[in-house]
Amino acid sequence: MAAEAIAGGASVVTRSEPLWRPGNNACAGCGMSLGLQWLDQALRSGMLTLVVPACCAVVAPGAFPDSAYGVPTVGSTFASAPAVATGLSRVHRLNDEPDPTICWAGDGGTYDIGLATLSAAAERNEDIIYVCYDNEIYGNTGGQRSSATPAGVRTTTTPGGKAEAKKDVMAIMAAHGVPYAATLSLAHRDDFMRKLAVAQATRGLRFLLLLSPCPAGWKSEPGDTVELSRLAVASGMFPLYEVFNGRRYRVNVRPDGTPLEDYLALQKRFTGAAREADVLYAGIREQWARLEALAANFPTTDVSERAEAAHRWLRVLVEDRPSVLARVAGQVARRGINIETVVVRSLPDRAHTYITMGVDAEERAVERVAKSIVRLDAVVDVDVFEGECPEQSAGSAP
Amino acid sequence: MPRALVTGNQAVGAMLAAAGEANRFARGCCSGVYPITPQTEIMETLTAFPFTKGSVVPVESEHSAMGVCIGASIAGARAFSASSSNGLLYMTENVLAAGYYRLPIVLVAVNRTIGPPWNIWVDQGDSLALRDAAMLQFYCESHQDLVDTVLLAFRIAEDSRVLLPTLVALDGFVLSLAIWEFALPDRGMVHAYLPPLDLPHRIRRDHPRVYGGMTWPRDTQRQREDIERAMEAVPAVIREAADEFETVFGRRPAGAFPAAHTDDAELVLVACNTMARTALHVVAARRARGERVGFVRARLFRPFLRDEFTQAIGPARRVAVLDRNHSPGSGGIFWSEIVTSLAGRSDVLAQDYIVGLGGTDVSYSLIDGIVDDLAAREEPVPPVFVEEVA
Numbered sequence: 001m002a003a004e005a006i007a008g009g010a011s012v013v014t015r016s017e018p019l020w021r022p023g024n025n026a027c028a029g030c031g032m033s034l035g036l037q038w039l040d041q042a043l044r045s046g047m048l049t050l051v052v053p054a055c056c057a058v059v060a061p062g063a064f065p066d067s068a069y070g071v072p073t074v075g076s077t078f079a080s081a082p083a084v085a086t087g088l089s090r091v092h093r094l095n096d097e098p099d100p101t102i103c104w105a106g107d108g109g110t111y112d113i114g115l116a117t118l119s120a121a122a123e124r125n126e127d128i129i130y131v132c133y134d135n136e137i138y139g140n141t142g143g144q145r146s147s148a149t150p151a152g153v154r155t156t157t158t159p160g161g162k163a164e165a166k167k168d169v170m171a172i173m174a175a176h177g178v179p180y181a182a183t184l185s186l187a188h189r190d191d192f193m194r195k196l197a198v199a200q201a202t203r204g205l206r207f208l209l210l211l212s213p214c215p216a217g218w219k220s221e222p223g224d225t226v227e228l229s230r231l232a233v234a235s236g237m238f239p240l241y242e243v244f245n246g247r248r249y250r251v252n253v254r255p256d257g258t259p260l261e262d263y264l265a266l267q268k269r270f271t272g273a274a275r276e277a278d279v280l281y282a283g284i285r286e287q288w289a290r291l292e293a294l295a296a297n298f299p300t301t302d303v304s305e306r307a308e309a310a311h312r313w314l315r316v317l318v319e320d321r322p323s324v325l326a327r328v329a330g331q332v333a334r335r336g337i338n339i340e341t342v343v344v345r346s347l348p349d350r351a352h353t354y355i356t357m358g359v360d361a362e363e364r365a366v367e368r369v370a371k372s373i374v375r376l377d378a379v380v381d382v383d384v385f386e387g388e389c390p391e392q393s394a395g396s397a398p
Numbered sequence: 399m400p401r402a403l404v405t406g407n408q409a410v411g412a413m414l415a416a417a418g419e420a421n422r423f424a425r426g427c428c429s430g431v432y433p434i435t436p437q438t439e440i441m442e443t444l445t446a447f448p449f450t451k452g453s454v455v456p457v458e459s460e461h462s463a464m465g466v467c468i469g470a471s472i473a474g475a476r477a478f479s480a481s482s483s484n485g486l487l488y489m490t491e492n493v494l495a496a497g498y499y500r501l502p503i504v505l506v507a508v509n510r511t512i513g514p515p516w517n518i519w520v521d522q523g524d525s526l527a528l529r530d531a532a533m534l535q536f537y538c539e540s541h542q543d544l545v546d547t548v549l550l551a552f553r554i555a556e557d558s559r560v561l562l563p564t565l566v567a568l569d570g571f572v573l574s575l576a577i578w579e580f581a582l583p584d585r586g587m588v589h590a591y592l593p594p595l596d597l598p599h600r601i602r603r604d605h606p607r608v609y610g611g612m613t614w615p616r617d618t619q620r621q622r623e624d625i626e627r628a629m630e631a632v633p634a635v636i637r638e639a640a641d642e643f644e645t646v647f648g649r650r651p652a653g654a655f656p657a658a659h660t661d662d663a664e665l666v667l668v669a670c671n672t673m674a675r676t677a678l679h680v681v682a683a684r685r686a687r688g689e690r691v692g693f694v695r696a697r698l699f700r701p702f703l704r705d706e707f708t709q710a711i712g713p714a715r716r717v718a719v720l721d722r723n724h725s726p727g728s729g730g731i732f733w734s735e736i737v738t739s740l741a742g743r744s745d746v747l748a749q750d751y752i753v754g755l756g757g758t759d760v761s762y763s764l765i766d767g768i769v770d771d772l773a774a775r776e777e778p779v780p781p782v783f784v785e786e787v788a
Binding site: 015017047049051058059061062063064065067069070071072073074075076077079080082083084085086087088089090091092093094095097099116117119120124 | 425426428430451452453455457458459461462463465466467468469470471472473474475477491492495601602603606607608609610611612613614617
């Protein structure tokens with residue numbers, strides 16, 4: 001079924017089968033099922049190994065000898081997906097097989113029983129793409145609370161509505177400093193595809209959180225799965241954002257003023273009390289205040305945008321000696337700051353030079369660089385400017 | 399062959415590493431490891447070993463240690479790990495899974511009592527709690543027995559007629575920390591003995607398969623039956639593996655039930671692990687006094703070869719089973735296997751003696767007393783808990 005070619009010492013296998021075939025047993029309107037189709041499209045023809053813990057993703061493909069999966073798939077024990085994926089990924093690497101190992105796990109396997117295993121794989125920064133399809137419930141066992149269930153949701157184990165708020169698993173993953181973490185929505189296809197592309201271009205543990213409406217558990221119409229996904233984002237209930245290296249936050253889609261009621265109206269899992277009380281609104285406000293603060297503290301421009309945004313300038317006056325430029329630039333590089341532009345201009349006295357560097361970095365980082373540069377023995381002075389490029393008139397050398 | 403003088407744990411670690419390294423021209427090796435007393439020295443040996451094509455992953459739990467081995471083995475690598483006591487219990491779900499996936503993972507159990515109450519000393523309750531896993535189980539008495547059995551374990555587990563995980567047990571501290579001399583198989587010999595692993599059902603990207611998907615009841619029962627058939631193939635595979643071992647290493651490894659003085663014995667002592675060596679001394683002393691006492695060591699517990707056991711005890715009419723384990727409500731676990739093996743043999747009195755739980759010393763005099771006790775009995779009694787007299 002597949003063609004095999006040798007590229008750069010590593011064998012590349014392409015697949016002709018879809019990752020997730022039609023005729024599977026997923027319920028009508030299953031968010032997970034749509035998510036698997038999108039995953040297939042995001043990865044195009046590339047081969048991959050899938051690891052799914054014991055959950056709907058093991059039941060929905062059907063029973064032996066049939067399976068809806070068109071890629072090698074390991075159904076692991078419930079808590080073990082990241083550990084099993086670790087073994088697969090390590091051995092694939094030992095054998096120069098570059099295809100990604102992808103965990104596809106529900107919120108039970110991610111937020112609850114598998115959290116320690118996931119945390120350890122994240123801490124080791126295993127080369128795994130981990131996708132959590134979050135239906136905010138133990139759907140496979142008929143709808144019990146998980147720690148991903150939002151407050152106010154009626155489940156078989158919280159018949160009066162869940163008292164506790166949804167666990168913030170993104171914050172937990174960001175705290176591990178994983179190279180990439182992002183949320184995904186089934187109503188934002190371009191955003192989904194772009195994030196999968198970023199994930200594929202990144203190495204190490206990549207964590208993706210997909211809100212996955214579950215008509216059976218949410219008491220919603222199968223035809224409303226995409227609309228529910230859209231309303232969750234538009235109302236601010238499920239923010240779309242990404243986190244690079246656990247530090248740089250970028251918000252992708254902000255709430256557009258859509259009332260939360262519109263989201264709640266399409267499902268029957270929230271109690272009346274939850275709809276009326278302020279708890280859900282307060283949670284959304286708190287979540288957004290935190291997210292915006294994180295996004296504000298750490299500029300959200302990514303690599304592709306950085307070139308046009310050199311908005312801070314370091315002007316360094318140095319003695320005109322060999323290798324001074326390299327040493328000054330080295331101080332900037334050591335802090336991981338990219339130099340966008342650099343201008344070097346000798347002063348009329350032929351003994352001093354101005355080095356002016358444009359950088360895209362937050363103020364405190366630039367201040368720290370300035371302090372380290374001024375300690376270099378050939379450096380006379382350092383100035384930091386914001387906005388426009390500083391006027392570089394010669395002035396008089398000290 | 400060079401001689402080595404190291405701890406039991408170091409001997410095991412060296413053999414696991416040698417077996418892993420021997421697969422470097424195939425798909426390499428991989429091990430998930432997690433520390434627990436008294437096994438820790440093994441995982442430290444593995445993490446320090448400079449594998450040419452191998453990966454040792456220090457994970458966050460025994461459950462994940464076996465999870466890593468499962469992923470690695472499905473990917474076609476030689477996989478192994480080690481644990482003890484509650485660590486083996488924490489790993490249990492994935493040990494059973496490894497058997498049902500039919501993966502030839504070698505797991506070393508350094509026997510330690512299960513807590514609470516916490517106790518770091520030896521008994522075999524931990525590995526025997528894995529009794530019903532789809533897994534072979536060997537019990538070792540010495541460093542030589544250990545290194546030979548680890549190599550045999552890979553050879554047998556990876557045989558296409560078997561393809562089951564294999565456990566190799568040794569006594570915590572008593573053997574794991576003991577320094578003892580043994581013939582150390584060198585790397586070339588290990589490589590000659592262990593062919594490159596070519597797992598028939600490993601993941602192939604050009605042939606997608608699902609491992610551990612759903613099965614309907616009938617297919618599930620058939621899968622279990624396949625495992626029983628694989629267990630039935632074990633004796634023949636062991637014989638071939640032992641023949642080949644003798645060709646490569648110049649000595650024959652022990653069998654399922656090594657025996658001594660059983661040809662004309664009236665009473666036979668049965669024991670496993672280091673207790674067996676003490677029992678053998680008792681038997682030798684009694685033989686020197688002209689008593690017809692024999693000895694059988696239970697080395698292979700799974701599969702339990704009932705016919706080989708009944709042959710091993712010879713004509714004896716009294717069998718004293720020393721169980722350093724306890725299945726509450728049943729008695730000793732080796733004993734229950736043995737009485738099943740002796741079904742229909744009303745002429746044989748098999749008496750269970752529970753000894754050495756929690757690492758209590760199983761001394762020469764204690765075993766000597768058991769011989770006297772059984773010699774005086776006419777009827778079996780419920781399991782007798784024997785304590786050393788201070």
